Amino acid sequence: MNVTDRGKFSVLLAVAACLAILQVAYDSVLAPVVSGFSERARRREHYEKAVTGKGLSLHPGMYWKEKE
């Protein structure tokens, strides 16, 4: 197949645009979700270490406002 320079440039441009859109989408949508998961995993790991590892126990905390 004979591809002209103009054709090659168009393909390159389309791929670059796709990458840019994916990057923006990741930063604004996926990244918070991914970091949220990792933060929760980190917290959970810390909790397991702190509570079970040090022999602490959980005691229900008091509330004063009505729970929604």
Place this chain on the structure above:
Amino acid sequence: MAGDVQCELCPTECVLGNYQVGGCRTRINKDGVLYSLVYGKPCAVAVDPIEKKPFYHFLPATSAFSIATAGCVLSCKFCQNWQISQASPDEVDAQNLPPADVVRQAVYNRCQSITYTYTEPTVFYEYMYDTAQIARNYGIRNTMHSCGYINEKPLRRLAKVLDAADIDLKAFTEDFYSRICGGKLKPVLDSLVVLRQENVWLEITNLVIPGLNDDAKQIGEMCRWIVKELGPDVPVHFSRFTPQYKLKDLPPTPLATLKDAHRIARDSGVRYPYIGNIRTEAESTFCHKCRRLLIERIGYFVKQNQVVQGKCRSCGTAIPGVWS
């Protein structure tokens, strides 16, 4: 977010995601329920003279069974117990001491009171509350040394089982509380008023720090507020600062500054101002009417006590406080 929990204990009111621990380091949200991590787990347990708290008008020369857990609602740069107050429960050596055992230990050690102290008792609210309830059944009084950074509803509930409170009024400006303590002044003032309304015996401690809160005008404003809102009978302890934690570059408070604060308090109408953390005559109690020596103290030691049935032995004036 779904599953988030808001802690309602102190004015910070942390909103916690799942497995997130509050700013006090002691309260956690697990699966949408708030839990305390320090219930029955004190990291400091001691029998102290009540004068150490300091309480000067509450059962003088008696022993107070004193407990604390890790954590604090503030982050004061001058904290004297930062090793435990600014630590997480998993970072300190704690012992297993359920509320009933605290009371048992207090009785065994012949303590007339239990004091929730050293760190900030608000962070172990549930532990303190349950212990205090049991203690009452055995005729043991409950006292706390607190920064007063607690919401009104939990404080009013706690006040029902509390006999006395010594509140740290760290300064009289919002700027100091925000910059040095990571909190706010207003909730502390509100707590002082609530404790007074609930008839909890109240004493105030003000740690005087050179260059930060030793301004005579500011001390005067604070004392006038105390007299106006709480009355002239609330003892005020001006405590000497020694370099600690993040304020090691500051010098200890000069005695002259403390004497000035003592004089300003007296001129403002405070009947019982004291100087603490340094040996002076101003650690003793004098009758506000006849000016005779009532309780002579040397540090935490009471050398003589001339308060008889709550009255001055010389002139018969009723001395504010809890004496028996």
